[in-house]
Amino acid sequence: MKIAIDIDGVLLDLVVNFCEIFNKKHGTSYSKNDVTRWEFFNDWNITEEEAFEIFFQIYENTTSVPFIDETAPDFLEKVNRSHEVYILSARASQYRDQIIEKLNFHGIKKGEQYIDLILVHHKPYASKQDYEFDVYVDDNPHLADAIKLMKDRHLLLYDQPWNQNFICENNIIRVHNWNEVYEKLVFINFKLNL
Ligand SMILES: [Mg+2]
Structure with a gap:
């Protein structure tokens, strides 16, 4: 096969790092379990582009994931x-x-x-x-x-x-x-x- x-x-577990960066930036306290759908960024009041800025930041420095x-x-x-x-x-x-x-x-x-x-x-x-x-x-x-x-x-x-x-x-x-x-x-x- x-x-x-x-x-x-x-x-x-990329989302763990995403929450850390997001929380620091927005003063929130989200964790992985709050990511309840693929388009979670819509619930968190950011655009998909802003979400991907964070993702790219993690892709760049990915050792701590x-x-x-x-x-x-x-x-x-x-x-x-x-x-x-x-x-x-x-x-x-x-x-x-x-x-x-x-x-x-x-x-x-x-x-x-x-x-x-x-x-x-x-x-x-x-x-x-x-x-x-x-x-x-x-x-x-x-x-x-x-x-x-x-x-x-x-x-x-x-x-x-x-x-x-x-x-x-x-x-x-x-x-x-x-x-x-x-x-x-x-x-x-x-x-x-x-
Ligand atoms: Mg995947």
Whole structure:
């Protein structure tokens, strides 16, 4: 299988840093759990452009972003041995070096845990659908909406406060950690080979 692994919300907890920067700037006390939808910036009274100014700031200096699940590199290596694993992210391409350095630091290396890193534009929200994969591991409910209509593809929706309203069924499966990601990949592979 060809598998696409997202970065933010699946490997890295970018939103934690977003809240810190936002709170400092606006005197608020938001935390990750207050990010209850993809377009959360509309609830927080800033424009999408202002939100992306903060995101770009984090992309530039990304070393302090928390890593979500320390078991991810081992599972990725295992999966990449018998499947084709790609990292598919909507981070801006000018920050490619920073993200590769960050992934390397956490033991996610090209040639071991993944074949290549593909960076796509963050708009439209489901633009990753233009890259054909058998399985996507992603936290983006808009991508899940798009993949839901493509019955030959699957998406493992990584559980996050901003995708709670998405109803997972059929080819969209909710996962909560990397052990579950691995289990569901084995399950999908089994199903596809029946
Ligand atoms: Mg993401």
